[in-house]
Amino acid sequence: xxxxxxxxxxxxxxxxxxxxxxxxxxxxxxxxxxxxxxxxxxxxxxxxxxxxxxxxxxxxxxxxxxxxxxxxxxxxxxxxxxxxxxxxxxxxxxxxxxxxxxxxxxxxxxxxxxxxxxxxxxxxxxxxxxxxxxxxxxxxxxxxxxxxxxxxxxxxxxxxxxxxxxxxxxxxxxxxxxxxxxxxxxxxxxxxxxxxxxxxxxxxxxxxxxxxxxxxxxxxxxxxxxxxxxxxxxxxxxxxxxxxxxxxxxxxxxxxxxxxxxxxxxxxxxxxxxxxxxxxxxxxxxxxxxxxxxxxxxxxxxxxxxxxxxxxxxxxxxxxxxxxxxxxxxxxxxxxxxxxxxxxxxxxxxxxxxxxxxxxxxxxxxxxxxxxxxxxxxxxxxxxxxxxxxxxxxxxxxx
Ligand SMILES: Cc1cc2nc3c(=O)[nH]c(=O)nc-3n(C[C@H](O)[C@H](O)[C@H](O)COP(=O)(O)OP(=O)(O)OC[C@H]3O[C@@H](n4cnc5c(N)ncnc54)[C@H](O)[C@@H]3O)c2cc1C
Numbered sequence: 001x002x003x004x005x006x007x008x009x010x011x012x013x014x015x016x017x018x019x020x021x022x023x024x025x026x027x028x029x030x031x032x033x034x035x036x037x038x039x040x041x042x043x044x045x046x047x048x049x050x051x052x053x054x055x056x057x058x059x060x061x062x063x064x065x066x067x068x069x070x071x072x073x074x075x076x077x078x079x080x081x082x083x084x085x086x087x088x089x090x091x092x093x094x095x096x097x098x099x100x101x102x103x104x105x106x107x108x109x110x111x112x113x114x115x116x117x118x119x120x121x122x123x124x125x126x127x128x129x130x131x132x133x134x135x136x137x138x139x140x141x142x143x144x145x146x147x148x149x150x151x152x153x154x155x156x157x158x159x160x161x162x163x164x165x166x167x168x169x170x171x172x173x174x175x176x177x178x179x180x181x182x183x184x185x186x187x188x189x190x191x192x193x194x195x196x197x198x199x200x201x202x203x204x205x206x207x208x209x210x211x212x213x214x215x216x217x218x219x220x221x222x223x224x225x226x227x228x229x230x231x232x233x234x235x236x237x238x239x240x241x242x243x244x245x246x247x248x249x250x251x252x253x254x255x256x257x258x259x260x261x262x263x264x265x266x267x268x269x270x271x272x273x274x275x276x277x278x279x280x281x282x283x284x285x286x287x288x289x290x291x292x293x294x295x296x297x298x299x300x301x302x303x304x305x306x307x308x309x310x311x312x313x314x315x316x317x318x319x320x321x322x323x324x325x326x327x328x329x330x331x332x333x334x335x336x337x338x339x340x341x342x343x344x345x346x347x348x349x350x351x352x353x354x355x356x357x358x359x360x361x362x363x364x365x366x367x368x369x370x371x372x373x374x375x376x377x378x379x380x381x382x383x384x385x386x387x388x389x390x391x392x393x394x395x396x397x398x399x
Pocket of ligand 1: 108326328
């Protein structure tokens with residue numbers, strides 16, 4: 001019997017790949033190795049409905065899915081080494097090590113949350129949000145919190161601030177760039193998102209960093225900003241991004257991408273790594289685009305696309321997949337969505353704004369590069385077709 005396809009990482013990418021392989025007709029073995037002890041779950045609800053308390057279960061699939069699809073899911077199983085010459089991975093489970101043979105290996109190990117530099121891991125009151133345990137711990141803390149400081153107004157920081165406001169916790173949101181989400185959507189659209197936070201009484205401090213988290217008796221009590229001012233906080237959420245933890249690849253010969261292109265596991269345009277029979281996908285993978293440029297992207301739909309492309313490649317199917325980049329965020333009851341991959345400096349054309357909901361186009365050299373909306377789901381989705389081929393932005397502005 002042939003060795004199975006072994007997938008490392010039982011998150012969104014790993015589960016989608018296993019599902020696509022079965023749907024595509026793969027009848028051989030599929031082994032899905034995940035270090036977390038839970039059945040695979042979805043992460044977007046963690047900063048939203050799990051923190052607010054609206055969701056309890058966020059499983060990606062019903063429990064019977066894995067047996068019905070003959071997917072050998074092994075939770076609580078951490079891969080500690082990849083041995084390409086032997087075609088095995090070394091796993092650790094319950095303190096025991098063993099080797100698992102693979103025919104093809106796919107790495108889908110996601111990210112770990114970046115911690116506040118220099119702070120001990122065991123300070124109480126300091127939170128990150130990457131796992132279900134993180135989200136449940138923050139939800140519990142929200143029940144008694146007097147004041148929360150959220151460090152970083154990227155997507156997760158903004159969503160956590162919104163979720164904590166639902167608990168009526170006073171929140172200070174601190175961001176070194178001029179507006180929330182400035183890096184992802186540009187400062188002009190960041191201003192539109194600012195309005196939502198201000199309206200919800202979030203104390204937004206932009207253009208300023210955090211120098212220190214003050215710890216008293218083992219617990220966070222305040223943060224000190226880079227201008228020396230102090231924000232008292234018994235709950236501090238560190239939302240400063242994540243990074244791929246790839247120590248398990250040491251000595252494997254699998255090439256990593258340079259930090260300048262986002263780091264992660266270096267891949268070609270279908271997820272193939274530098275080592276035969278080894279692929280990577282999802283947040284941990286750094287794929288080449290159609291122009292040969294490398295990117296590491298951390299959005300749900302992007303992971304789903306990767307899983308479709310790797311499955312097609314492994315099954316020998318023609319790759320017809322062509323999707324427009326997309327991500328969403330939920331804040332204060334509004335769905336903020338972006339299609340395309342505009343540069344934050346692209347020209348912005350706001351075509352609809354009621355003071356809260358909005359729709360805007362991005363263009364570069366007169367060509368549409370992206371569309372962003374808040375509370376404008378239908379209108380935004382109708383523009384997808386215009387991002388599939390180069391379209392003058394004037395064609396949409398004239399409508
Ligand atoms: C709080 C939060 C909110 C988000 N909200 C949105 C959103 O609104 N919109 C959006 O587009 N995207 C959102 N995302 C991003 C999206 O969830 C990710 O892009 C997606 O989960 C990445 O999937 P993945 O399979 O690459 O990694 P993950 O989902 O992180 O799964 C990787 C799995 O691999 C496991 N693993 C790691 N190392 C090993 C090892 N050595 N051995 C075994 N297992 C290992 C990990 O424990 C993890 O379970 C959000 C992410 C987070 C954290």
